[in-house]
Amino acid sequence: MPSPIAINPVSPSQSIFKKTSKSPSNLPASAASYLSAVSQADAHARARSLANVVTPTSTPALSMSSSVTVLSEDSILREGEVKMYDNDDGLSYPRVPPTSEQSFTTAHSEFGHCANEEYRFTSQHPVGKPAPHQEEQDPPYYILLSTYISFMILICLGHLRDFIGKRLKPSAYTHLQPHDGWAPLNSDFDSFYIRRLKVRLDDCFSFPVTGVPGRTIICYDRDTHDYNVTLHTTGRRTRGLNISSYNYLGFAQARGGCADAVVESISRYGLSSCGARLEAGSLDLHQTAERLVAQFVGQEDSVISSMGFATNSTIIPALVGKGCLVISDEFNHASIRFGVRLSGASVRTFKHNNVKSLEDLLREVISQGQPKTHRPWKKILVIVEGLYSMEGSMVNLPKVLELKEKYKFYLFVDEAHSIGALGPHGRGVTDYFGVNPLSVDVLMGTFTKSFGAAGGYVAGKKSLIDLIRVKGHSGPYAEAMPPPVLTQVIASMASIMGVASEPLKTANDVTSTALASYPGPAPVHMLPSWLDLPPLLKDGSEGQVRLRRLAFNSRYLSRGLKKLGFITYGSDDSPIVPLMLFNPGKMCVFSRMMRQRATPIFIVVVAYPATPLVTSRVRFCLSAAHTKDDIDLILTACDEIGDWLDLKQGSGERWPLQQIMDRAVELVHMDMD
Known part of the structure; x- marks a missing residue:
C-alpha cells in the first residue's frame, strides 16, 4: 500500500493554482490583443529554439512538474488571461502558450486547447448491430x-x-x-x-463557486466548528479541475462567438423579456429558437420552456389524463414522476432499461385494461430517458421502437442528457442509433447540459405541439425565457449544426426543408439577421470538434477506469461515468482526497435517496473542454485513491496506469464487447 505522501506527489507550492504577487499591467484589451500576445510569445519561443521547432499537439497537463519552465516573455499572455478570463482573482496558469498554428480564441482555463486529431472519436452505434446489454457488476x-x-x-x-x-x-x-x-x-x-447521515457529508456538497463552470472552476473554501451543522467561508478560494458540471460541449464560456452573440442580444433586447413581448405572446427570438430546435432534432415543430424541470412536469399533464396509462422506467427523473402524478393518469413502472420487462408489462396492461372496468386504455404513453443521469446508461431505442410498432403505444423520450452529447451530429439517441427521429412521438430535452443555457423544449408533430401550447401549463403561466438565454441557445445550436450559406426561398419552406435536411446545417433564414458567428462556428467545424472530443473523453475515462479495476456503470459513450464506492464512509473520504491533491479535482458524490441504499458512487461529468491530459490526471488520482480505499473490485483484464495513458487511442477504439 502506498504511503500517504504518494497521494500528493506534487507539493502545494508547485501547484499551478498560485497567487500572483502583483496586479497585471499592460493587459490585452481585446481578443485580437490576446492573439497578438500569443503570436509574440510564439515568436520569442521560436527564436530561442530554431533548431528544434515542435508544435504542441496537446494541452500541457494541469499538474506541472519541476522540469517545466515558464518563459518570462510569456508573462504578458498569462497575466492577460488572468485579467480577462479569471475575473481578476489573481490566479494564473504557468503554461506554455499555444503556437501561431493554433489560434485558440478561448481561455485555457475555460476550454482546454488540444490540436491532436488522434484524441477524437465519433459517438455512433453501428447500424444493424444489437445494442450491447449494459450489465451492472456486483462487488464482492x-x-x-x-x-x-x-x-x-x-x-x-x-x-x-x-x-x-x-x-x-x-x-x-x-x-x-x-x-x-x-x-x-x-x-x-x-x-x-x-x-x-447526510450532515456528515455536507462538506462534500453544495460548494459555493464563482466564475464560469468550464474546464476549471473556482470554489470558496469552507470550514466548520460544529461537525458540519454550519459551514462558513474562510475567505480563500481554490481553483481546480472541474469534473462535476453538466458542460458537455464546453459552451460554458465567458469568451467566444456565443458569448459575443449574447452580449449583442443584451444591447438589442435587454436582460429581461418582461414587458418586451410582442402582441403575439413572444419575442421573435422565441419563434426563432423553436424553429431551430425543431430543425435540430428533426421534428416538425417544438415549444420551449424557461425551466427544464417544469418542461416535464407541466407538459406531461397536457398529454395524458384520467383513463390513460403511463409506463415509466423505474429510474426516470423526478420531473417525469411529478408530471405523471399531476396528470391523474395511471402509472406502471418496468425494470430499468429492461426491454423484456417492458414487453411483459405491455402484454399485461393491454389484456387487462383499466382497473375495475377493464375498459381499454384511452392512451398508453411509454416514457424513457435517452441517457440516465445517475446510471450513465442509454436506452435501447431500436428495441423500444420495435415494441412501439408491435403494441401501438406512444413514445416519450427525455433527452435532457443525451441531446447535444450523443450521435455523430449531436442530435441525441436517435442520431446515435441512426433511427428516424419522426418515429418518436415526443422528444423532450433541456438547454442546460450541452448548450450552456437554461430551459427546455418539447418537439413533435405540429398538431401535437399546437395542443401543448394551449393545454400545457408552462405556456400560459410560466415566465418567458429572457433574450440572452435564447441567444445562447440559438448560437450554440447553430454552432453544432453549421449555418447554410443559401437562405430559404420562402418562409413556408421552413418545415419541409428542416425535415429534408436533417441532420443538415441551419438555414440562414432561421437565424437572427444580426447574429454573426465566427467562421469556425458558422461552418460547424468547431461544433464537430467539440462532439468528437467529448466522445473521446467519455470512452477514455470509462474504459480507463475499468482497466484500472474499478466498477463503473453505464455506456462507454456516456459523458456521465459513475464510479461505484458502495460504502457511505468512502464517499466523503474520496471527495476530500480529490480536493486535497496538489491539483485539486472537484467531483460529485451521490448517495441515497438519489441512488439505491448500497450503491453510493462518484459521478464524473465529462466535457469537450477537457483534454487528454486532464483525463490522465483524473485516472492518476483515482488509481492512487482507489488503492487506499479498496475500490478496485471490478473483473476483467487490468492494465497498469502508464499503459493506459500510453495506449489511450487504442483503448478508445478497441472493441470491448
Missing part, C-alpha cells in the same frame, strides 16, 4: 456486508444521540416535537437521514 460480498453494517452503525448511533439529546438538550429538538399547542414543523422520522 464483504463489500456489501460492510456497507450494510456501516449503515446499521450510523442508524444506531443516530437514534442513541437523539434519545440522549432530547433529554439533555431539548431546545435543539423543539422543531421536531409538539410545543405550546403547535404541531412539530418537521417530521422526526423523515428528517432523521438528513440529521444523522
Whole structure:
C-alpha cells in the first residue's frame, strides 16, 4: 500500500493554482490583443529554439512538474488571461502558450486547447448491430456486508444521540416535537437521514463557486466548528479541475462567438423579456429558437420552456389524463414522476432499461385494461430517458421502437442528457442509433447540459405541439425565457449544426426543408439577421470538434477506469461515468482526497435517496473542454485513491496506469464487447 505522501506527489507550492504577487499591467484589451500576445510569445519561443521547432499537439497537463519552465516573455499572455478570463482573482496558469498554428480564441482555463486529431472519436452505434446489454457488476460480498453494517452503525448511533439529546438538550429538538399547542414543523422520522447521515457529508456538497463552470472552476473554501451543522467561508478560494458540471460541449464560456452573440442580444433586447413581448405572446427570438430546435432534432415543430424541470412536469399533464396509462422506467427523473402524478393518469413502472420487462408489462396492461372496468386504455404513453443521469446508461431505442410498432403505444423520450452529447451530429439517441427521429412521438430535452443555457423544449408533430401550447401549463403561466438565454441557445445550436450559406426561398419552406435536411446545417433564414458567428462556428467545424472530443473523453475515462479495476456503470459513450464506492464512509473520504491533491479535482458524490441504499458512487461529468491530459490526471488520482480505499473490485483484464495513458487511442477504439 502506498504511503500517504504518494497521494500528493506534487507539493502545494508547485501547484499551478498560485497567487500572483502583483496586479497585471499592460493587459490585452481585446481578443485580437490576446492573439497578438500569443503570436509574440510564439515568436520569442521560436527564436530561442530554431533548431528544434515542435508544435504542441496537446494541452500541457494541469499538474506541472519541476522540469517545466515558464518563459518570462510569456508573462504578458498569462497575466492577460488572468485579467480577462479569471475575473481578476489573481490566479494564473504557468503554461506554455499555444503556437501561431493554433489560434485558440478561448481561455485555457475555460476550454482546454488540444490540436491532436488522434484524441477524437465519433459517438455512433453501428447500424444493424444489437445494442450491447449494459450489465451492472456486483462487488464482492464483504463489500456489501460492510456497507450494510456501516449503515446499521450510523442508524444506531443516530437514534442513541437523539434519545440522549432530547433529554439533555431539548431546545435543539423543539422543531421536531409538539410545543405550546403547535404541531412539530418537521417530521422526526423523515428528517432523521438528513440529521444523522447526510450532515456528515455536507462538506462534500453544495460548494459555493464563482466564475464560469468550464474546464476549471473556482470554489470558496469552507470550514466548520460544529461537525458540519454550519459551514462558513474562510475567505480563500481554490481553483481546480472541474469534473462535476453538466458542460458537455464546453459552451460554458465567458469568451467566444456565443458569448459575443449574447452580449449583442443584451444591447438589442435587454436582460429581461418582461414587458418586451410582442402582441403575439413572444419575442421573435422565441419563434426563432423553436424553429431551430425543431430543425435540430428533426421534428416538425417544438415549444420551449424557461425551466427544464417544469418542461416535464407541466407538459406531461397536457398529454395524458384520467383513463390513460403511463409506463415509466423505474429510474426516470423526478420531473417525469411529478408530471405523471399531476396528470391523474395511471402509472406502471418496468425494470430499468429492461426491454423484456417492458414487453411483459405491455402484454399485461393491454389484456387487462383499466382497473375495475377493464375498459381499454384511452392512451398508453411509454416514457424513457435517452441517457440516465445517475446510471450513465442509454436506452435501447431500436428495441423500444420495435415494441412501439408491435403494441401501438406512444413514445416519450427525455433527452435532457443525451441531446447535444450523443450521435455523430449531436442530435441525441436517435442520431446515435441512426433511427428516424419522426418515429418518436415526443422528444423532450433541456438547454442546460450541452448548450450552456437554461430551459427546455418539447418537439413533435405540429398538431401535437399546437395542443401543448394551449393545454400545457408552462405556456400560459410560466415566465418567458429572457433574450440572452435564447441567444445562447440559438448560437450554440447553430454552432453544432453549421449555418447554410443559401437562405430559404420562402418562409413556408421552413418545415419541409428542416425535415429534408436533417441532420443538415441551419438555414440562414432561421437565424437572427444580426447574429454573426465566427467562421469556425458558422461552418460547424468547431461544433464537430467539440462532439468528437467529448466522445473521446467519455470512452477514455470509462474504459480507463475499468482497466484500472474499478466498477463503473453505464455506456462507454456516456459523458456521465459513475464510479461505484458502495460504502457511505468512502464517499466523503474520496471527495476530500480529490480536493486535497496538489491539483485539486472537484467531483460529485451521490448517495441515497438519489441512488439505491448500497450503491453510493462518484459521478464524473465529462466535457469537450477537457483534454487528454486532464483525463490522465483524473485516472492518476483515482488509481492512487482507489488503492487506499479498496475500490478496485471490478473483473476483467487490468492494465497498469502508464499503459493506459500510453495506449489511450487504442483503448478508445478497441472493441470491448
